[in-house]
Amino acid sequence: MLPGFGLTLGVTVFYLALIVLVPLSAVFAKAAGLGWDGFVAAVTAPRVVASYKLSFGASLIAAAINSVFGLLLAWTLVRYRFPGKRLVDALIDLPFALPTAVAGIALTALYAPNGWLGRLLEPLGVQVAFGPLGVLVALVFIGVPFVVRTVQPILEDLEVELEEAAASLGASRGQTFRHVILPVLVPALLTGFALAFARAVGEYGSVIFIAGNIPLVSEITPLMIITKLEQFDYAGATAIAVVMLVFSFVLLLIINALQAWSSWQTGRAR
Amino acid sequence: MSIQVRQIHKQFGSFVALDEVSIDFPSGQLVALLGPSGCGKTTLLRVIAGLEHADSGQVLLDGQDASATNVRERQVGFVFQHYALFRHMTVFDNVAFGLRMKPRRQRLSETRIHSKVHELLGLVQLDWLADRFPSQLSGGQRQRIALARALAVEPRVLLLDEPFGALDAKVRKELRRWLRKLHDELHITSIFVTHDQEEALEVADQVVLMNHGRVEQIGTPEEVYRHPATPFVYGFLGAVNLFHGRVDGEGLWVGEDRVPHSSGGVNQGAEVLAYARPHELEIVTDRERMDGVAARIARIRAFGASARVELEGTNGSTGAHFEVELAQVQVAELSLQEGQAVRLLPSRLRVFERQGAGG
Numbered sequence: 001m002l003p004g005f006g007l008t009l010g011v012t013v014f015y016l017a018l019i020v021l022v023p024l025s026a027v028f029a030k031a032a033g034l035g036w037d038g039f040v041a042a043v044t045a046p047r048v049v050a051s052y053k054l055s056f057g058a059s060l061i062a063a064a065i066n067s068v069f070g071l072l073l074a075w076t077l078v079r080y081r082f083p084g085k086r087l088v089d090a091l092i093d094l095p096f097a098l099p100t101a102v103a104g105i106a107l108t109a110l111y112a113p114n115g116w117l118g119r120l121l122e123p124l125g126v127q128v129a130f131g132p133l134g135v136l137v138a139l140v141f142i143g144v145p146f147v148v149r150t151v152q153p154i155l156e157d158l159e160v161e162l163e164e165a166a167a168s169l170g171a172s173r174g175q176t177f178r179h180v181i182l183p184v185l186v187p188a189l190l191t192g193f194a195l196a197f198a199r200a201v202g203e204y205g206s207v208i209f210i211a212g213n214i215p216l217v218s219e220i221t222p223l224m225i226i227t228k229l230e231q232f233d234y235a236g237a238t239a240i241a242v243v244m245l246v247f248s249f250v251l252l253l254i255i256n257a258l259q260a261w262s263s264w265q266t267g268r269a270r
Numbered sequence: 271m272s273i274q275v276r277q278i279h280k281q282f283g284s285f286v287a288l289d290e291v292s293i294d295f296p297s298g299q300l301v302a303l304l305g306p307s308g309c310g311k312t313t314l315l316r317v318i319a320g321l322e323h324a325d326s327g328q329v330l331l332d333g334q335d336a337s338a339t340n341v342r343e344r345q346v347g348f349v350f351q352h353y354a355l356f357r358h359m360t361v362f363d364n365v366a367f368g369l370r371m372k373p374r375r376q377r378l379s380e381t382r383i384h385s386k387v388h389e390l391l392g393l394v395q396l397d398w399l400a401d402r403f404p405s406q407l408s409g410g411q412r413q414r415i416a417l418a419r420a421l422a423v424e425p426r427v428l429l430l431d432e433p434f435g436a437l438d439a440k441v442r443k444e445l446r447r448w449l450r451k452l453h454d455e456l457h458i459t460s461i462f463v464t465h466d467q468e469e470a471l472e473v474a475d476q477v478v479l480m481n482h483g484r485v486e487q488i489g490t491p492e493e494v495y496r497h498p499a500t501p502f503v504y505g506f507l508g509a510v511n512l513f514h515g516r517v518d519g520e521g522l523w524v525g526e527d528r529v530p531h532s533s534g535g536v537n538q539g540a541e542v543l544a545y546a547r548p549h550e551l552e553i554v555t556d557r558e559r560m561d562g563v564a565a566r567i568a569r570i571r572a573f574g575a576s577a578r579v580e581l582e583g584t585n586g587s588t589g590a591h592f593e594v595e596l597a598q599v600q601v602a603e604l605s606l607q608e609g610q611a612v613r614l615l616p617s618r619l620r621v622f623e624r625q626g627a628g629g
Contacts, residue, residue, distance in 0.1 A: 161354040164321050165416075167341045168348040169368035169423055179371070183358045265358060 024245065030238040042239040047215050048224050054132055055221040056247065059200035062139035066196045067189055070147025077148070078155040092149070095142050100205030107138055108210045130212025135220060138207045139200040146199065147192030154188040187263035194255040201248050271332045271426040271459050272297040273318060278327035280313055280483075287313040288324065289483040295461060295476075300453045302474035303463045306506070310483040311463045312431055318461065319429050320344045331426065347420030347458075351432040353412040355404040361415050362400040365390055368423035390418040393452070410441040414448075421456075430462035434469065442466075446473045467507050471495060479503050501622045504545045511551060511592045513544040513563065513619075522619070527563045527585055531619050541624040546616040548595035553579065554613040555604050562613030565592055570601060570608060577601045584611065 111118045111128040166176040204222040211218045228237035273295040280288040287310045303311040316322035320341035328337045365387045391397040394414040434442040470477050471491040479486040487499040498504035515524040522531040564585035571578045583590035
C-alpha cells in the first residue's frame with residue numbers, strides 16, 4: 001500500500017463528513033420530525049409534485065441541450081483559429097462568475113413580452129419569460145460552462161492523426177465522428193452532463209426572476225422550499241429537500257455509473 | 271501501382287516545404303524518402319496520400335491525375351509514426367475498421383470480415399492479440415497492427431511515415447527486416463519516410479534523398495552510397511572527413527599540405543570540398559613524408575573489430591576534426607599514441623567544386 005494512505009483517507013473522510021454529510025444528515029433529522037404521514041403529505045402535495053416535474057425535467061433537458069451545444073463550442077474552440085478566440089473562451093466562464101440574480105434579471109428583460117427577444121417571439125405565440133420555457137432558458141444559461149470545460153481538454157488531446165487514419169481507411173466525416181471521435185468523448189460528455197444537471201437542479205437565483213412562479217405551472221422545487229421556510233415550516237421545507245437530495249443522488253449515481261462504464265469501454269486504453 | 275509526382279510545390283507561410291519536386295516511383299518497389307528533419311519528406315508523403323494538398327503540381331496514381339481527390343478516394347494505406355490506433359477499439363476492431371466503414375453495398379458480411387481480419391493478423395503474426403486493446407501492446411506490436419489495419423482495405427499503395435521512429439533501436443532493426451520480408455511477399459508499391467540513413471539503405475529498393483524541399487539524388491542504396499551526387503548526400507550517408515582545398519596540378523592543396531589527387535573534372539585552381547570516409551584515410555607516421563594532411567591524434571577508441579582514431583588538423587587545417595577507421599592490428603603496428611603528430615593520406619577522395627554550398 002502507498003504510504004500516507006491512513007492519513008489521507010482519514011482527512012478525506014473527516015472533511016467530507018464535516019462539510020457535506022453532517023449538514024445533509026441534519027436535513028434528514030429535521031424532516032424526520034414530521035412523522036411518516038406528515039412527511040408523505042408534505043412531499044406529495046400537488047404543487048410540490050408539479051415543481052419536481054419542472055425542476056428535474058427542465059434540468060435534464062437543459063443538461064442535454066448543453067451537452068450538444070457545449071460539445072459544439074468546445075470543438076470550435078479547440079479546432080479552429082479565429083480572431084477573438086480568447087475572448088470567446090473567457091466568455092464561456094461568465095455564467096460561473098455572474099451572480100445568478102443578475103442573469104435572471106437580464107434574461108427576463110430580454111424575454112419578457114416587451115423585451116428585445118420576447119417582442120419578436122410573442123407574435124409567434126411563444127412565451128418564454130414567466131413560464132416553464134423561461135426556466136429552461138435560465139438553466140441552459142447557467143449550465144453552459146460545464147460541458148465545454150470537461151470536453152475541451154479531451155478534445156485537445158485527441159490527435160488529428162486519428163481522423164486522418166480513419167479518412168485514409170475510407171471513413172466519411174460522419175463515420176469518423178460517430179466511430180472515432182464520439183466514443184472517446186462520451187465519458188467527458190457524461191461528466192459535463194452530470195455537472196450541468198446538478199447545477200441546474202440546485203439553481204434558484206436566476207430562475208425565480210424569469211419563471212413567473214405560477215403555482216402548478218412554473219414553480220421550481222427550490223422555490224417551494226423557500227416558500228415553506230418563509231412560512232416557518234422548517235420541517236416541511238426539509239422534507240422536500242430530502243426528496244430532492246435522494247432523487248438527485250440517485251440520478252448522479254446512475255450518470256456516474258454510466259460514465260465509469262463508458263470510460264472503462266474506451267479507456268482500458270490509457 | 272506506379273506513383274508519379276510532377277513539379278509539386280508546397281509552402282507553409284514563407285517556408286518552402288517542397289520546391290518543384292518531381293519523382294517517379296516505379297510499381298511494386300519499396301522506396302525510402304530520406305533526409306534530415308524539415309527537408310519536406312513527410313510533407314511529400316502526405317501530399318501523395320492526399321492528407322495535404324500541394325499549392326501546385328500533380329500527383330499521378332497509375333497514370334491518372336489524382337491531385338483533386340482526397341485521401342478517402344485515393345485508396346492509399348497510410349501508417350503513422352505514432353500508430354494512430356483507435357484506443358477504444360480492440361485490435362480486431364481496429365483492423366476491421368476500414369472494412370466496416372465501406373458503403374453497405376460493397377461491405378463484406380461480418381463472417382467474411384472476421385476471416386479477413388484474422389488472415390491479416392496472421393500476416394503480421396499477431397493473431398493472438400485480437401481481443402487486446404492498443405494500450406496493452408508494445409510499440410512494435412502496435413505498429414504491426416497499424417500496418418494490418420492499413421492493408422485491410424487493400425490499398426493500391428502503402429505509405430509509411432517514419433514507421434519505426436518511435437521504437438527503440440533493437441525493435442527498429444527487427445521491424446525493418448520484417449517490413450522488407452512483408453514487402454517481398456506482397457509487392458505492393460510502398461514509400462516510407464525516414465531520417466535514418468542506415469534504415470533507408472538496408473530496407474529500400476530505391477532511396478530518394480531530400481534536402482531543403484528538393485531532391486538531391488535518387489538511386490539504389492548502392493548507387494547513392496558509392497556515388498553520392500552532391501556534398502549533402504555524401505555527408506548525410508555516413509561519417510565523413512571534409513577537406514577545404516584548392517586544386518593545383520596533380521594535387522589538392524589543403525592549407526600548406528599537399529594531397530595527391532588526380533583532378534578529374536575539376537578546373538585548375540578551383541576551390542573545392544573534398545570528402546573521404548573514415549576507412550578511406552591512411553595514417554602515415556613516417557616523419558620524412560611531406561605529402562598528406564598534418565594532424566595530431568586526439569583520441570584512440572579501440573574496441574570492436576576496428577579502431578577509430580580521432581585527429582585534429584595542425585597545419586593549415588587547424589581546428590578541423592578527422593576520424594579514421596582502421597583495423598585493430600594496424601594501431602599496434604604503427605604504435606599510434608595519443609598526442610602523436612602524423613599525416614593523413616586519403617586513398618579515395620570525392621571532390622566537389624565549391625559553390626557556396628557547405629554540405
